[in-house]
Amino acid sequence: MYGAILGDMIGAPYEFDRGDKTKDFEMFNDKVKFTDDSVMTVAVADALLNIPEEADDDTVKEAVIKSMQKWGDKYPWAGYGQRFFRWLWRKNPQPYGSWGNGSAMRVSSVGWLFDRLEETRRIARLTAEVTHNHPEGIKGAESVAAAIYMLRNGKSKEEVKKYVTDEFCYDLSRTCDEIRPNYHHVESCQETVPETFTAFFEGMDFEDTIRTAVSLGGDCDTLTCITGGMAEAFYGVPDEFKNECNKRIPDDFTEVIEKFYGRITGDNQ
Numbered sequence: 001m002y003g004a005i006l007g008d009m010i011g012a013p014y015e016f017d018r019g020d021k022t023k024d025f026e027m028f029n030d031k032v033k034f035t036d037d038s039v040m041t042v043a044v045a046d047a048l049l050n051i052p053e054e055a056d057d058d059t060v061k062e063a064v065i066k067s068m069q070k071w072g073d074k075y076p077w078a079g080y081g082q083r084f085f086r087w088l089w090r091k092n093p094q095p096y097g098s099w100g101n102g103s104a105m106r107v108s109s110v111g112w113l114f115d116r117l118e119e120t121r122r123i124a125r126l127t128a129e130v131t132h133n134h135p136e137g138i139k140g141a142e143s144v145a146a147a148i149y150m151l152r153n154g155k156s157k158e159e160v161k162k163y164v165t166d167e168f169c170y171d172l173s174r175t176c177d178e179i180r181p182n183y184h185h186v187e188s189c190q191e192t193v194p195e196t197f198t199a200f201f202e203g204m205d206f207e208d209t210i211r212t213a214v215s216l217g218g219d220c221d222t223l224t225c226i227t228g229g230m231a232e233a234f235y236g237v238p239d240e241f242k243n244e245c246n247k248r249i250p251d252d253f254t255e256v257i258e259k260f261y262g263r264i265t266g267d268n269q
Contacts, residue, residue, distance in 0.1 A: 001045060001257050002237045003206070004108040006245050007228025008037035010210055011220040017185045019220060023211040028244050036078040037105045037225040038253070043071035044127050045109035046256045049263060060126045065093055068130070074252070081187070087131055095133035101192040103132035104140035105222045108229030111148025112264045120149040132189075140189030143168045144226055147197070151233035157201050170194045176202050176212060183218050192219055196226040203227075206235040 013019075013031040047067035051059060072080070072088035080088065084102060087093045107124050114120045124145035128138045146167070147160050155163075165172055176198055186192065195216055203209025213227035214220055231237075246254065261267070 003228035003232025007224035011224030099136035103128035
């Protein structure tokens with residue numbers, strides 16, 4: 001979760017094509033703040049940490065909806081898209097066919113909380129379907145969660161790239177240098193998720209991966225949020241980055257984060 005939240009915060013100042021597409025930028029300043037990406041990352045984790053083992057599809061979806069609406073109510077001005085913002089306030093919220101990248105940016109915890117790849121993909125699909133039930137929205141969430149699951153279980157970048165290419169048919173043939181010049185702010189999974197994979201594959205360590213993602217531009221907070229989740233699974237997060245994150249998040253975020261890491265390390269059992 002730290003990787004995703006840090007990616008969101010570090011990328012946020014450069015959203016809407018406000019950066020100059022360089023890896024040479026100040027990593028932490030007073031503009032580095034969490035957005036809706038972090039709120040919903042916490043919301044999904046909070047939901048999944050409180051469901052029973054082997055929960056059925058309806059139970060998972062109900063928990064995710066309830067949690068996202070609860071956290072949206074806590075942080076209503078975090079920068080949600082218009083359709084999602086309306087969804088947050090409905091008494092009987094329904095999916096609205098979105099292929100937006102929101103399904104992929106909030107899914108990082110799914111890659112850590114389940115013991116089988118098939119179950120990881122099922123839960124990722126369910127977290128997407130409550131809003132983003134378009135095939136591309138589901139595909140974005142499943143691919144990112146699957147990659148995180150594989151990476152934290154010791155798979156190589158090459159193995160993940162092959163799996164993602166074979167299973168999800170993303171074109172990962174371009175390099176970041178090829179993507180960067182013409183890439184612009186776009187909020188679809190199909191034009192965000194492949195770029196996150198490329199940034200991750202080219203990154204050399206956690207910090208370099210974050211810088212690479214930011215350098216692409218586009219929907220920079222979301223792109224870097226997704227990339228950061230994968231980078232954490234592969235490299236871990238340096239303590240100094242965790243400290244910077246902790247300075248910028250509220251106590252209720254911290255409570256969920258501590259419970260999450262306690263669960264995946266076994267420290268709270």
